[in-house]
Amino acid sequence: MELSYIRMLVEIFRTVDFLKVIAITGGPCGGKSTFLKMAIKLLLDCGFKVIVVPEVARELIAAGITPWDPSWKSSKNFQKHILLCVLQKEALYLEAIKDQDLKGQKVVFLCDRGTADGAAYCGIEIFEEVLKELGLTFADVLDRYDAVIHLVTAAIGALDYYVMDDERHETPEEAAELDILTRKAWHLHRHFTLIDNSTSFAEKILKAIAALRRILPMPTTPLEIESKFLLTNFTSGMIPEGTESYDIVQTYLDRDDRPGIECRVRKKTTRGTSKWFYTEKIDTEEHGQRAETPDQALSEEEYLGLIQKFNNLAWDPIVKTRYKIPEGEFMIELDVFGGNLEGRVTAEVEFKSGEELAAFVFPDRFGPWVDVTANKAHSNASLAKHGLPATV
Numbered sequence: 001m002e003l004s005y006i007r008m009l010v011e012i013f014r015t016v017d018f019l020k021v022i023a024i025t026g027g028p029c030g031g032k033s034t035f036l037k038m039a040i041k042l043l044l045d046c047g048f049k050v051i052v053v054p055e056v057a058r059e060l061i062a063a064g065i066t067p068w069d070p071s072w073k074s075s076k077n078f079q080k081h082i083l084l085c086v087l088q089k090e091a092l093y094l095e096a097i098k099d100q101d102l103k104g105q106k107v108v109f110l111c112d113r114g115t116a117d118g119a120a121y122c123g124i125e126i127f128e129e130v131l132k133e134l135g136l137t138f139a140d141v142l143d144r145y146d147a148v149i150h151l152v153t154a155a156i157g158a159l160d161y162y163v164m165d166d167e168r169h170e171t172p173e174e175a176a177e178l179d180i181l182t183r184k185a186w187h188l189h190r191h192f193t194l195i196d197n198s199t200s201f202a203e204k205i206l207k208a209i210a211a212l213r214r215i216l217p218m219p220t221t222p223l224e225i226e227s228k229f230l231l232t233n234f235t236s237g238m239i240p241e242g243t244e245s246y247d248i249v250q251t252y253l254d255r256d257d258r259p260g261i262e263c264r265v266r267k268k269t270t271r272g273t274s275k276w277f278y279t280e281k282i283d284t285e286e287h288g289q290r291a292e293t294p295d296q297a298l299s300e301e302e303y304l305g306l307i308q309k310f311n312n313l314a315w316d317p318i319v320k321t322r323y324k325i326p327e328g329e330f331m332i333e334l335d336v337f338g339g340n341l342e343g344r345v346t347a348e349v350e351f352k353s354g355e356e357l358a359a360f361v362f363p364d365r366f367g368p369w370v371d372v373t374a375n376k377a378h379s380n381a382s383l384a385k386h387g388l389p390a391t392v
Contacts, residue, residue, distance in 0.1 A: 003135040009087040010140045012094055019094070019107045020216055023114035023145045025186060027153025027179025028170045029162050031201060032112070034261075034280065035151060035208045037293040039110060042209060045352075048108045048216070051093050055112040056085045057121075067121070079118040080130045083141070086115050090144075108216065114148070115141035116189075120181035127185075138188075147191035147215040149208055153179040157197030163257055191215065202260030202282045209291060225351045227360065230378060231334075233367040234345040239334065243323045246270040248335075250318040252384045253310035262381050265298065265306050276303035315384045316340055327363060334366075341383060346372075 013021055024039075026032055036052065043050045060066075060082065067078040090111065097107055116138070119127035131137060154162040155172035156179055162172045170178065186192055193211040195204055246268055253263040262281040267274055277295040298306070319339040325332040330349050337344040347366065351357040362369055372378035377389035 006084070006087065006134050006136065009091045010136060010144060012091045013144050016094070016098070018102065018105075019097070019109065020146045021090070021109040021111065021144060022212070022215060023111045023116075023148045023186070024151075025113050025117055025148060025182055026151035026195075027155065027182060028168050028175040029154045030151035030179070031154075031195075031205055031208070032151050034258075034293065035149075035205050036110060036112065037280075037296075038205060038209060038282075038291050039212055041292065041294050042212070043108050043110075043216070047105065049097070049102065049105050051097065051107065051109050053090055053093060053109055053111040056089060057082050057113070057117075060085065076122060076126045076130050079122045079127060080133065082118050083115060083130060083134070086111075111145070114145055116185040117182060119185035120178055123181075124185065142186070142189045145189065147193070147211075148186050148189045149193050149195065149211050150183060150186060151204070151208060152194065152196045154197060155179070158201070161201065161257055161259065200260040201258065205261075205282060206291060225354060225357055227349050227351075227357060227362070227371065227373045228378065229347045229349075229362050229366075229369040230372045231345040231347060231366050231369050234336075235367075236336075238366050239323050240325060243325055245321055245323045248318070248320050248322055250320075250380060250384070251307055251311065252315055252318075252381050253306060254312035254315070255310050263310070264381070265303050266295075267303065274300070276300055278303075278306065312385075316387070318380050318384050330360065341388065344388070346378070 013019065024032055024036055040050050040052065065078075065081070069078075072078060090109065093109065116127075118130070122130075128138065131141065153175045155175040159172055162175065164170070168175075183194065193208075193214075195208045195211065197204060199207065248269075249267040251265050253265065255261075255263050258280065260282065262283075264279055264281075266277045266279065268277065269275075276298040278298055279293060279295050281292040316339065318337070318341070320335045320337045320341075323334040323336070325334055327349070330351070332347050332349055334347045335345065337346075347362070347369070349360060349362070351360065362371075375389070376382055377386070382389075
């Protein structure tokens, strides 16, 4: 491959001013996947175009190109091809974006690992040899990113939560060593942020989101802003005729591997057709505001499997019918509960900003109501785990 072409791949990000490129890295089992999901939703909600650049090493290994293959002519060649693939993939994605009419929209590349990660796996000295062969320096591979966010492996500071699985084969000791080597590879970047395990996992993810906010100009509002109202004298006649509705069965999961994060699966049935989803949420300190992942679509088999694996039999599923009722520029989601919560009716309204939330007045036509937004005893998760609260 011509060195001039490789140099072009390195320089290409410097030719645009509408793009921020952020590397998300860290040791195994650090929370990278959870953070990426929440970061994507946050950025989309704030009006950014988000491009996720997948981890290249995982793709090559899945394709059968592995670092442990004895037929490599040199032990450093695997890392050379990893680096070339990263450079080419990131450049290809940029070229695709440049062929779109963005109408002034800002673009964020979230890179699942990046160019310097290879140094953690082959050693900095060998990695520098690879760079020299390609006519590059360490500064070249660091400077292409506007920022780096490193989530420390659970093996350092949260060992009880370190999990090995089909895709994560490293022992805790190996994971800790890889984490430290990855830090050494990236720590000289001008905007390197280390997110450690000195807090709960939920707070760790919120710290990573706060780091993202420092990098990108965006509103200070979190991903989900809403108010919840308990309707105390509801009748079915309050629902306008022809209102869209669907049935929900919502089951909360008891996951020790996600401490501090509310995990749930949901079955949504519309006109006899069901779909299944998985969602995670984290409370923030702001009134009515939570960070959440986008709903992840599941197969029925996956849905039932999660319930079987993480179900707490003491927690009741939430059964309800949801009605979507327009109210000016807002949408009221009115839930009529069934099962052991028969007779309970609540309404939720989502907002784009804290200012909208503060200015909204819930309509009187739904009868008497109580704002229970800040009362966690009225959350669906609390209702599932503890039943109806003694008082409003």
